[in-house]
Amino acid sequence: MVGAGTVSSSVVIVGFAALGAVAIVGIVVATILGRRSGRQSLEQRLSALASRLGVDAPVEERGTGIEPALHHLELVTDRAAEAVAESSADAIRLRRALDTLPQGVIVCDENGTVVFRNARAVGLMGGRHGDALAAQAVVDLLADAWKQGSAYRTLDLYGPPRRTLAVSTQLIDDGRRTLGVIAAIDDVSERRRLEEIRRDFVANVSHELKTPMGALGLLAETLVSETDPTVAQRLASRIHTEAFRVSRIIDDLLDLSRIEAEEAPPREPVLVNLIMAEAVERMRAAADQRDVKIELEEPTPPVTVLGDRRQLVSALYNLLENAVKFSYDGSSVRFAGRVADGQVRLDVEDHGVGIPARDLDRIFERFYRVDQGRSRDSGGTGLGLSIVRHVAANHQGHVEVDSREGEGSTFRLILPTHSEVL
Numbered sequence: 001m002v003g004a005g006t007v008s009s010s011v012v013i014v015g016f017a018a019l020g021a022v023a024i025v026g027i028v029v030a031t032i033l034g035r036r037s038g039r040q041s042l043e044q045r046l047s048a049l050a051s052r053l054g055v056d057a058p059v060e061e062r063g064t065g066i067e068p069a070l071h072h073l074e075l076v077t078d079r080a081a082e083a084v085a086e087s088s089a090d091a092i093r094l095r096r097a098l099d100t101l102p103q104g105v106i107v108c109d110e111n112g113t114v115v116f117r118n119a120r121a122v123g124l125m126g127g128r129h130g131d132a133l134a135a136q137a138v139v140d141l142l143a144d145a146w147k148q149g150s151a152y153r154t155l156d157l158y159g160p161p162r163r164t165l166a167v168s169t170q171l172i173d174d175g176r177r178t179l180g181v182i183a184a185i186d187d188v189s190e191r192r193r194l195e196e197i198r199r200d201f202v203a204n205v206s207h208e209l210k211t212p213m214g215a216l217g218l219l220a221e222t223l224v225s226e227t228d229p230t231v232a233q234r235l236a237s238r239i240h241t242e243a244f245r246v247s248r249i250i251d252d253l254l255d256l257s258r259i260e261a262e263e264a265p266p267r268e269p270v271l272v273n274l275i276m277a278e279a280v281e282r283m284r285a286a287a288d289q290r291d292v293k294i295e296l297e298e299p300t301p302p303v304t305v306l307g308d309r310r311q312l313v314s315a316l317y318n319l320l321e322n323a324v325k326f327s328y329d330g331s332s333v334r335f336a337g338r339v340a341d342g343q344v345r346l347d348v349e350d351h352g353v354g355i356p357a358r359d360l361d362r363i364f365e366r367f368y369r370v371d372q373g374r375s376r377d378s379g380g381t382g383l384g385l386s387i388v389r390h391v392a393a394n395h396q397g398h399v400e401v402d403s404r405e406g407e408g409s410t411f412r413l414i415l416p417t418h419s420e421v422l
Helices: 006-033 039-052 066-099 119-124 129-148 189-224 229-261 272-289 309-325 372-377 384-394
Strands: 104-108 114-117 150-157 163-173 178-187 268-271 293-297 304-307 332-340 343-350 398-404 408-416
Touching: 104 119, 104 129, 119 178, 129 150, 129 163, 129 178, 163 189, 189 229, 229 309, 229 384, 268 272, 268 309, 272 293, 272 309, 272 332, 272 343, 304 309, 304 408, 309 332, 309 343, 309 384, 309 408, 384 398, 384 408
Parallel strands: 293 332
Antiparallel strands: 104 114, 104 178, 150 163, 163 178, 268 304, 332 343, 343 408, 398 408
């Protein structure tokens, strides 16, 4: 198989071969010039050779003799050199332009031999097992294009990393004869992932809202015909609970939508000690109701980060809410901040039910719940950790989790300090 530089290299080689041929002709001419016999025949042959190369002698320089013929040949040589240089530059420019494309491009000549692959195609057709499968699929599609004129296929490579490639091939011709085949390879992995996220999001929202709304309708219908005040009071309390749950889902969806839209939120120096205290105060009533003690350990000395105060408080509140919600009654939650290596680390540690290892990679997905029944009983929306992840990303930070089922969990929000951001 011919490499990516074949097109420009072939042009240069052909050009220099042409120049070499002209030089050899010149040497032969010089040798023959010493001979007086056959002068007229030599002049005719030189003129014919120059004309065959595509350049006729200027009208004002046409004449008989060796000098006009040699001058004509020099003109042809100059034109050939210019054509070679121009063709080489065009080929290099075309190759560089194709190398910048995000799609892989493979070109075959009329014999089916690969004459060009851009940089993206070389990267996609590497030596790993999945790439070998993709390379074979491209070869098959090129063969299909020879027979059908065009072909298309979507390839799922399970990696790692998992990728999806869309490959299309098309026959190249000039209306009279076939010139070759071109294949375009597009990595649509991210597009496919976003489509799946969007589809799952719509399905999850519909499901999450359908459950409480169905309960509200059933409870309201029962309440209309209920005459017992005690039962009516209990039904009204359930309606209030379900209505609050719907409100929480909608509020979290709005918060998540706003945080995702603010990829670069307004930045101002925010004192970490203050946002930690504010998050604790917002969570205090729910913690007291469960008899869960929140142990606050603020960083010393106080430290600041650049960011959006509202987003940061929301992230810390969601971490605390998650910890309190899944802690055992009467236990404690440790909320500590410390500075190390230009970063502030905010730990929320509980001693509750913990998270199974199989679920750790998915807990930051929207609406994902480790225990569906327990989460619904506790009033969770499944959006809190997703909000935390987006807030961390918006502030050039990240979130980590350490957990062992039955022993508790530690969530760690890591943000660059004020001086580090600057």
